[in-house]
Amino acid sequence: MAEVQSVAPLTNNRRRLFVAAAAFAQRLIAPSYCQHCHDYCPSSRLLCDRCGPALDSVPLPAPSELDAIPVYSSGLHQGVLAQSVRALKYSGATHLAQPLGQRMRMALPAALARIDVIVPVPLHAVRLAERGYNQSALLARTLAKDLRIPLLATALRRQRATLPQAHLGREQRCDNLRQAFAPADITPGSRLLLVDDVITTGSTLRSCSDALRQAGGQVVCILTTTQAPLPPADASRAPTDASVALAVP
Numbered sequence: 001m002a003e004v005q006s007v008a009p010l011t012n013n014r015r016r017l018f019v020a021a022a023a024f025a026q027r028l029i030a031p032s033y034c035q036h037c038h039d040y041c042p043s044s045r046l047l048c049d050r051c052g053p054a055l056d057s058v059p060l061p062a063p064s065e066l067d068a069i070p071v072y073s074s075g076l077h078q079g080v081l082a083q084s085v086r087a088l089k090y091s092g093a094t095h096l097a098q099p100l101g102q103r104m105r106m107a108l109p110a111a112l113a114r115i116d117v118i119v120p121v122p123l124h125a126v127r128l129a130e131r132g133y134n135q136s137a138l139l140a141r142t143l144a145k146d147l148r149i150p151l152l153a154t155a156l157r158r159q160r161a162t163l164p165q166a167h168l169g170r171e172q173r174c175d176n177l178r179q180a181f182a183p184a185d186i187t188p189g190s191r192l193l194l195v196d197d198v199i200t201t202g203s204t205l206r207s208c209s210d211a212l213r214q215a216g217g218q219v220v221c222i223l224t225t226t227q228a229p230l231p232p233a234d235a236s237r238a239p240t241d242a243s244v245a246l247a248v249p
């Protein structure tokens with residue numbers, strides 16, 4: 001009996017030592033890092049204890065409309081969500097497409113209208129070659145997997161390079177995107193979910209939606225990761241071109 005009592009603490013110590021060594025080995029062999037801040041993440045989760053709750057706590061904005069098409073976003077373009085989108089788009093953080101895409105799915109209503117195909121906003125071939133990937137297509141791929149809806153990344157083609165929209169005014173954005181997209185591969189009558197990373201004025205998504213409609217497709221709804229915070233209401237600065245107004249009910 002005395003022998004057993006003397007062995008038990010030693011066994012527990014050995015077990016603790018083994019668990020610590022296994023965790024250390026795990027970090028060396030297959031390190032797990034937070035997909036956002038790159039700190040060590042001690043579980044199989046994608047985000048650490050700081051970033052996970054920060055992303056989860058971002059409130060879903062109210063749905064809006066673009067030419068009577070419902071627009072859903074997983075949050076306003078600010079804080080950890082905006083940082084994650086920028087990292088995905090400009091810093092090669094393609095692994096963020098998974099948690100961001102999963103969050104986008106939460107923004108969709110439970111009773112979603114029938115959708116045949118998910119279509120991402122395309123990049124021009126030159127920019128795609130520079131960046132190496134289309135962030136909207138990566139987000140759309142995550143959604144397609146989660147929703148079990150086919151992804152059609154070739155439904156739209158960006159037929160001419162455009163200036164980055166972020167540096168243009170409202171009217172310049174419309175001019176910049178005129179005839180920028182052409183439908184390449186769409187079955188007439190298809191009901192489509194159009195996906196992009198960010199919606200600001202909606203001019204890019206409107207241009208895509210118009211091209212798809214001209215090819216016989218129907219954009220049932222639009223889903224973006226983030227939505228630019230709306231400017232404060234000011235009648236004197238109301239857009240003169242109603243086509244660039246993002247309506248929020």
Ligand SMILES: [Zn+2]
Binds near residue numbers: 035047048049050
């Ligand atoms: Zn983190």
